[in-house]
Amino acid sequence: MRWSEAFIPTLRDAPADAEAISHKLLIRGGFIRQLASGSYVMLPLGQRVRLKVGEIIRQEINAIGGQEMVLPTLHPAEIWRKSDRYDLMGENLFKLEDRRGADLVLGMTEEEIFAILATELFSYRELPQIWYQMHTKFRDEPRAKAGLLRLREFTMKDSYTLDIDADGLDTGFDKHYHAYKRIFARMGLDAVDVQASSGAMGGTVSSEFMVRSEAGEDWIVTCGTCDYRANVEKATSSLPPVEDGYPGELERFPTPGLRTIAALAEAHPDIAAPERQIKTLVYMVDDVPHLLLLRGDHDLQEQKLADVTAAAEVRPGRPEEIRELLGADPGSLGAVGVEGMPVIADPALQGRVNMTTGANEDDWHLKGVSVPRDIGVTRWEDLRSVTTGETCIVDGGPLDLWKGIEVGHIFKLGTKFSKAFGAYVQDEQGNSHPVIMGSYGIGLERGMAAVVESCHDDNGIVWPVSVAPYEVVVTVIRPDDEAAMAVANQIYDEFHTAGVDVIIDDREERPGVKFADAELIGFPYRVTVGPKGAEAGSAEITERRGLVKYELALGAVVPTLSEAIAAARFGI
RNA sequence: CGGGACGUGGCGCAGUUUGGUAGCGCGCAGCGUUCGGGACGCUGAGGUCGUGGGUUCAAAUCCCGCCGUCCCGACCA
Numbered sequence: 001m002r003w004s005e006a007f008i009p010t011l012r013d014a015p016a017d018a019e020a021i022s023h024k025l026l027i028r029g030g031f032i033r034q035l036a037s038g039s040y041v042m043l044p045l046g047q048r049v050r051l052k053v054g055e056i057i058r059q060e061i062n063a064i065g066g067q068e069m070v071l072p073t074l075h076p077a078e079i080w081r082k083s084d085r086y087d088l089m090g091e092n093l094f095k096l097e098d099r100r101g102a103d104l105v106l107g108m109t110e111e112e113i114f115a116i117l118a119t120e121l122f123s124y125r126e127l128p129q130i131w132y133q134m135h136t137k138f139r140d141e142p143r144a145k146a147g148l149l150r151l152r153e154f155t156m157k158d159s160y161t162l163d164i165d166a167d168g169l170d171t172g173f174d175k176h177y178h179a180y181k182r183i184f185a186r187m188g189l190d191a192v193d194v195q196a197s198s199g200a201m202g203g204t205v206s207s208e209f210m211v212r213s214e215a216g217e218d219w220i221v222t223c224g225t226c227d228y229r230a231n232v233e234k235a236t237s238s239l240p241p242v243e244d245g246y247p248g249e250l251e252r253f254p255t256p257g258l259r260t261i262a263a264l265a266e267a268h269p270d271i272a273a274p275e276r277q278i279k280t281l282v283y284m285v286d287d288v289p290h291l292l293l294l295r296g297d298h299d300l301q302e303q304k305l306a307d308v309t310a311a312a313e314v315r316p317g318r319p320e321e322i323r324e325l326l327g328a329d330p331g332s333l334g335a336v337g338v339e340g341m342p343v344i345a346d347p348a349l350q351g352r353v354n355m356t357t358g359a360n361e362d363d364w365h366l367k368g369v370s371v372p373r374d375i376g377v378t379r380w381e382d383l384r385s386v387t388t389g390e391t392c393i394v395d396g397g398p399l400d401l402w403k404g405i406e407v408g409h410i411f412k413l414g415t416k417f418s419k420a421f422g423a424y425v426q427d428e429q430g431n432s433h434p435v436i437m438g439s440y441g442i443g444l445e446r447g448m449a450a451v452v453e454s455c456h457d458d459n460g461i462v463w464p465v466s467v468a469p470y471e472v473v474v475t476v477i478r479p480d481d482e483a484a485m486a487v488a489n490q491i492y493d494e495f496h497t498a499g500v501d502v503i504i505d506d507r508e509e510r511p512g513v514k515f516a517d518a519e520l521i522g523f524p525y526r527v528t529v530g531p532k533g534a535e536a537g538s539a540e541i542t543e544r545r546g547l548v549k550y551e552l553a554l555g556a557v558v559p560t561l562s563e564a565i566a567a568a569r570f571g572i
Numbered sequence: 573c574g575g576g577a578c579g580u581g582g583c584g585c586a587g588u589u590u591g592g593u594a595g596c597g598c599g600c601a602g603c604g605u606u607c608g609g610g611a612c613g614c615u616g617a618g619g620u621c622g623u624g625g626g627u628u629c630a631a632a633u634c635c636c637g638c639c640g641u642c643c644c645g646a647c648c649a
Contacts, residue, residue: 013584142647156649443649477608512609530608
């Protein structure tokens, strides 16, 4: 490509309120333009990166036996009703009507359609299968944000494994795990897999691949001394034991105006330190009121609640609902004597005595509460959020809490969709079994953004060779100088012949502009050719990473760089 | 959805408090000089001030509605 003929609208000013660095750099570098909230144009440079990311994924999924197809994005709503996800996905699912008034949805993932295809399988002999596509997904995100990191319309590689038994699923899952490791390594991403909640996808086991970044939206817990790592939605930790003393008598005491854990602890430090309090929350779990009990200094992890209750929606009770149920306002709530409502308690409260909690009467609390004696716990479930300073549940090591970008997610789904759509196969004995599915996703645009988040410096993006829009830019100083231009053209042609992705910057611009643009965009190698070099028979090479410069004889430029690039194409 | 902010040439912004008919930087076009680290001079093009209504002699500016965008909290690739 000749830069003078290309559509590369680099910008020097990005919106001041753009938050993520990748957002700014992708706009400034001329990779993307925004059309609306959560929907972006891929300019030529952006599309080249996206294609390279897609090709890496394609190669690795093909390598584990994946077969690519393309499925429609426009689905009859009926299909989503059949899998029960029409309502479950809630507002995130784009819903529309055609001219005849038929309900349609825009696909946000494709388990349904692949399960329908799986009804064409009849025998265990046809399994296992790995099917995938790379296509547009639509999600009516409550809040699209940070450029490509969270879109309403994006490209996802979604693959699905089909097996007759759990062992087969394990194998398919494992293949994807390793394929994903290779994909992210090839993209230049340092992605680690963590235990995750399956959320609305259903299913049992799931792992997320996370890239450490301040722009990330997830909190990840990792152990410093073992390989325990998990999303906080799933993570747990070990706690130092609390000494309770001898069980005391249950007793009401007045606490006028004390409505928070902290206020109560300050007023009654002897009996109501935060870890001596029982935090009582009212939550609506699919509109059924539940009482949740946590230690006073612990916070609820809502996803855990949703997971253990298998609920589609959990939300805090509204003040008026709470008053009707318990007869008091938040700040004076407790579970002592409450009947007719499920009580889910966090194990950190197990066996605790001499606790303090609300009396379900405004401005009154109870002390001397014994959890086993005074509270009817329906279920014990891990509900609390892990925080800094706690230690690893496996080996007691120190826990690190960090923010990450979720670049991939792999699920063991099970038989939910195959049962819903009637995808059954017969085993050797002739018995019918629902196909066991796994599902595996990577967002291409988010992957691009994650690369930029982790590969940039003050001058711009530093693309890894594997996903760079062009691997080399030949920068011509004084394109009006015939000798320089001739040398540059020759090098450009030789790169082409050598199979290198090359662009020649033949614009009538001053050198400083060209250098700055090349660095902003982030081409891995710059070959600078000017009148002086043309005469001396040499060119200057600049590696984008670290901006390392060196001279090469003209004849050595293409062979040397082609070799370096070929070696770097497959990532680390 | 809750909270905060914003919408003015292609891009980034000022002007709004205190109404008087729109300005700055970058970019763009022409000419000239310059040019191995974001050059300069001269000339010029380009704006229904998001949108609808209201107040007023007069609205970018004040009032109301709507639309859109961003940022902070609950969801996901």
